[in-house]
Amino acid sequence: MKVRFWGVRGSIPVPGRATSRYGGNTSCVEVRPRGAAPIIIDAGTGLRRLGKSLMEDAFGDGRGAASVLISHTHWDHVQGLPFFSPLYRAGNRIDIFARQRDQHLEAVFSQQTDMPYFPVPLSAMKADKCFHELIEGARFDIGRAQISCTRLNHPWIAMAYRIDVDGAAVVYCADTAPFTDILFGREFMVTPPALDQPLPPDVIAELDRMRAGVVALAAGADLLIYDTHFTLDEYRLRPHWGHSHPDDAIAIARAAGVARLCLFHHAPMRSDDENDQILARYRGVVQAQGDRFELLSAYEGLELVLGDP
Ligand SMILES: [Zn+2]
Numbered sequence: 001m002k003v004r005f006w007g008v009r010g011s012i013p014v015p016g017r018a019t020s021r022y023g024g025n026t027s028c029v030e031v032r033p034r035g036a037a038p039i040i041i042d043a044g045t046g047l048r049r050l051g052k053s054l055m056e057d058a059f060g061d062g063r064g065a066a067s068v069l070i071s072h073t074h075w076d077h078v079q080g081l082p083f084f085s086p087l088y089r090a091g092n093r094i095d096i097f098a099r100q101r102d103q104h105l106e107a108v109f110s111q112q113t114d115m116p117y118f119p120v121p122l123s124a125m126k127a128d129k130c131f132h133e134l135i136e137g138a139r140f141d142i143g144r145a146q147i148s149c150t151r152l153n154h155p156w157i158a159m160a161y162r163i164d165v166d167g168a169a170v171v172y173c174a175d176t177a178p179f180t181d182i183l184f185g186r187e188f189m190v191t192p193p194a195l196d197q198p199l200p201p202d203v204i205a206e207l208d209r210m211r212a213g214v215v216a217l218a219a220g221a222d223l224l225i226y227d228t229h230f231t232l233d234e235y236r237l238r239p240h241w242g243h244s245h246p247d248d249a250i251a252i253a254r255a256a257g258v259a260r261l262c263l264f265h266h267a268p269m270r271s272d273d274e275n276d277q278i279l280a281r282y283r284g285v286v287q288a289q290g291d292r293f294e295l296l297s298a299y300e301g302l303e304l305v306l307g308d309p
């Protein structure tokens with residue numbers, strides 16, 4: 001399979017000179033099983049350019065099919081969807097998968113294009129659209145690819161996905177906080193709780209269960225893509241934002257025995273030079289600790305070939 005990064009940023013697009021090498025678009029990763037239709041993970045603004053490239057092929061003639069796995073519906077993971085050209089061509093088929101919510105998924109995504117936010121309603125986009133609601137732990141197939149998922153520790157809850165195909169596995173974990181300090185659910189947290197206070201035993205048990213689910217999902221993966229929005233110091237100031245940092249991602253990668261860990265969902269204020277420095281520093285940490293996985297940092301256009309040639 002081929003994995004290509006079209007958007008690597010968290011929160012909001014940040015085009016500009018300081019972000020031109022890693023890219024300013026928000027979360028979007030394309031997984032392409034050999035000779036098969038694309039499986040897209042998240043629909044941040046990076047999806048727009050992916051859509052344009054797909055239109056040069058079968059999607060331009062209305063003969064394309066794509067699946068989109070949505071981690072959660074925060075803006076930086078869905079904002080590209082109304083700008084995904086294949087949706088506007090009759091004959092294309094787009095399957096959208098996301099976690100089940102109180103409202104049906106189709107209603108959730110339709111609201112995104114309601115007046116006065118967008119001129120074209122989702123219902124007027126001519127491709128065949130099919131919405132699939134997922135529960136935690138669901139397993140299903142997309143063509144030859146086997147998909148599994150588990151929940152993450154993030155406000156309003158996000159899903160992590162694993163795709164097994166062509167003798168390789170890629171795992172996508174964004175967005176998530178570490179599984180140590182706060183148990184996120186649906187509540188909005190105005191201020192951060194004190195990190196030195198002991199947690200109730202039931203919260204510790206739930207966080208442990210969630211972490212074990214993520215480690216099991218990522219077990220032996222060829223590539224683990226992980227939310228490293230923060231540095232460790234930034235995380236300590238804003239633990240209630242629901243994002244992680246490289247130290248935590250490395251601990252998960254080590255526990256899961258992955259072959260490669262890719263830092264992802266870079267904070268909007270992070271410059272290219274800062275991303276370089278973080279990568280260099282943590283490559284040193286990984287080497288010093290004797291970890292066997294390779295450490296990468298995601299940038300727009302990064303393409304990896306995994307599994308059978
Ligand atoms: Zn995000």
Ligand SMILES: [Zn+2]
Binds near residue numbers: 072074175
């Ligand atoms: Zn989020």
